[in-house]
Amino acid sequence: MAIHTSRRNFLQTTGAFAAAYAMGTFPGLAHAAREKELNIYCWEGYNSDDVLDPFRREFDATVRAEGLTSDPDAVNRLRAGETKIWDLINVNNPWAREMMWPEGLILDLPRDRFEPFFEQMMPAFHPPYSWAMDKTGEHLLGVTQRFGPFNFVVNTDKISRSMAEDQGFKLFLDPAMKDRYGVLTYDNWNIYHMCVAADVHPFKVHTPEEISAFSDMARQIFNGAKILTDDLVAMNLALINGEIDAYFTGGTYTASPARYDGYSNVRGITPASGPMDGKGGIVWIELTSVVNNPQVSPLAEEFLAYIQRPDVSKNVAFAEGTYNPVTQMGSADVLGAFDSDELDAIQWDTLEEEMARSADYDINPDYAEMYEHYSAAKREREA
Amino acid sequence: MKSFSDWIRQPGLLNAVPVGLFLLVGFAGPLVLVLLYSFMPPKTFTLNQVPTLENYLSVVTQSYYISFGWSLMLAVITVALLLVITYPIAYGMTKLFNRWATLITILVALPLLISENIRLFGWVLLLLKNGVIDGSLQYLLGVSLSGLLYTVPAVVLGLVYVYLPFMLFPLVIGMSMVPDSLKEAASDLGASRLQIFWEVELPLSMPGILIGSLLVFILSLGSLAESKILGGQVIVMIADDIESAFTFAQNWPKGSVLSVLLITLSLVIIFFLFRNIDLDRLVGRR
Structure with missing residues (x-):
């Protein structure tokens, strides 16, 4: 207009x-x-x-x-x-x-x-x-x-929806995925998703062992990533042109522009299960x-x-x-x-089931401590 | 001796009042605030807390040296590359190109009218897998260059590209201060071309070289967009850490400590750079 x-x-x-x-x-x-x-x-x-x-x-x-x-x-x-x-x-x-x-x-x-x-x-x-x-x-x-549910995004031509849902965030730990995924650096969301990947509930008070498990997971995710960017368009582009097969942190919000442009193989995934009272996804x-x-x-x-x-x-x-x-x-x-x-x-066909598998976005009581581990893992990333 | 009323009525002083106030409020004020925040306890948003060195200790004991190291290294590399790239251009613009020099000035200055981020996104389209460069090479020669983007060289390319005018123009000014008569005199006295360059041209164009290097160094040290857009955060620059501390981490005092350390680092380097150099002499005031 x-x-x-x-x-x-x-x-x-x-x-x-x-x-x-x-x-x-x-x-x-x-x-x-x-x-x-x-x-x-x-x-x-x-x-x-x-x-x-x-x-x-x-x-x-x-x-x-x-x-x-x-x-x-x-x-x-x-x-x-x-x-x-x-x-x-x-x-x-x-x-x-x-x-x-x-x-x-x-x-x-x-x-x-x-x-x-x-x-x-x-x-x-x-x-x-x-x-x-x-x-x-x-x-x-x-x-x-x-x-919208907000977890991770895959190219369904490379990774099937059902496999991605079943594996959840563990998908990114598969050795075959090294350098085949990006991390969309929405820092607060990354921290929540890294918790889920480490089987840790992000929205509760954490034990030192859980913080340590999160820290190890942050390093593993960053070290295996090919691209880090906070630009969702760049991430979708990398997914479409085959540079990566999935990106860590993303969902309807980030996948929808590509889907509306005709790339329906770009899909937000909500894990089938996880550590949040059985739920593996998060919704904002x-x-x-x-x-x-x-x-x-x-x-x-x-x-x-x-x-x-x-x-x-x-x-x-x-x-x-x-x-x-x-x-x-x-x-x-x-x-x-x-x-x-x-x-x-906007993936309306699966929205209801994705919502049912998602916990609501919330405050992480240990965010400050986890952020220190997160930013150190990003700085010390093995490029 | 002048009385106070005479002293306060000096036209120079009166004219300096607006800019003085502006600098005090707009430049010194925020810096003082950042300095004060750096001594506040972590995660506080007011200045009425008991001062502490906790944030400084936390920064020193963590791995922020990596970000400082990358920023410093890339700033030095950018300055070195730009000196090599722009020196011949500046030489040509002052001594050889004549009226074409104006056209080059316009061509170099024009991109400055466009936002840095937009220009960097232009480079993304060039360097992207299946982008302009990779796609053209695949089509024309059947070879692929898909790994150009999201690498350290891509970050350096961005820095060199964005800060080129900040090195070129001071160099041009510096070189235009070298009188041809001195070079002719050196030649008449038997100096070789290399001797003329090392002993006449280079020392006399040093003000331009130093000012250009300083500008590029400081700008590169605090740069952020190049590593984010072209580097895909393959490395974390210190400005990135500062931004994260002020935003996602909600830790203004830690962001302030990192800012204070970056400013201090810049000041120390400038001090050592200029310690043995007489600026007045360099710029020809005596």
Whole structure:
């Protein structure tokens, strides 16, 4: 979609944002100026014009959205004072409940307005949905939308889906796989997956033996990898052109762009079993929350209600970049908006069974200690 | 002796106030913050904690020397390669090419207008298996060169490519400071071509060589994109460790320690490099 911005428009928009930012320091003056303005800090997709333009028109609003590339980075920015800038933040499930709410970085939502939306979602997300609630179960911290199993990805022309599911992460330990796989370096996810590969539950307190098993696994995975990159496109490309047969850490989120381009042999795999109470896969769920901005825009809640609409839900699922299932697909109206190619791209055919084999993404209590082992294994990798 | 009111009204001082304030807030301020954070306990996000050396100890006892080593080595290799590559170009631009020199300047400067990451992704397409180089060779000669990407030489290629202008332009300025009359005089006095190069041209163009080398060295030492995009993190540079500490590890104090050590390392190297060199003399002020 073309963006038509005249010089005057541009100056007006940037001027409005600068003025609003400046007014952040004068609380009494700001509220009126922010009624038509909304600033969103989100994973790519919510910043797409397909999602934002109809909202801009309907609410006659100036909406600014910036894409984020890492949950911890985003939370760091709020900690560093950017709560004065943003009205909405969209990160993965544990951050709201475990970090942002306890640290006073986000606000709660009126339950009577938003819980009915959860009723319409897929059954697993019906209210009270624990990741959307604070630990007391009283405060609603955000709304869910995109989610997806996230484990590893294979080229099914080289490694069959059933074999990959049966072997799970042990697949990467096979001597025949040395230099035949990549590691997508989403560090926090790598750590969880290396735990699973070492038969260690990632989301509990660990014994020294388990930490040691994780450390050995991190070295083994890094030393056997041909490519390390945090670029999912580069990883898919390496998979498609035969440079590798699989990549460690990945799922619907990373495989879907290649699948939608016609490479249906690129497939996210959820292991059939594993150490998380029998489950071998992990699923992430995004939560969008209202930032504890001293002059929060009244449009923030309106936007959270707006993204529940069927057409908008579909646009969020299929915004540029990556394609993902949305919790709103529990409604026939939303599901009906997807064609067969789109459903195939997000692996809708196996989504339910993959979800059943997955534990929810969570905080690892020993993340800090494991990160030291992880980063040492990466630095000391035998290239 | 001037009174304070006279002293404060000096035009030089007044004019320096805006840039002084800007440097204080924009340059010194963040560095002081990083230094202060390096003494805070691990995983804290405020500066009101009891200072500790814990992070320094942790960095020294772990294997961060590997990342420092790679960054240092690649920075040195990049400087050496760029000196060899750009010296003849700079010589040609100042002495031989005449009006063509402007065209070369434009051609070298133009890529600077495009984001470094985009240019590096261009190289990915060239070096990729079945990419432009490998695909063309397969088609034309039936041979495959599929192992080009995600290697240490690919990282060096990226560094040399990205930082070439930062070496070339100071060299051009340095060489343009060598008067032809001196070379002619040396020749008249019986010096060979090699002697003229070693004893006249090289010493007189040293300011350009030093400034170019310094720029490239510092930029390469703190580089990140080349090892990530072209190297597939085949090696971990120290800037990568710093980024990870500030983001995924959520350990600002450790990231600060690594940053302080990198800055200190750069300062020590600059100090030793310039210790025996009189900059004023080099740039012709006396």
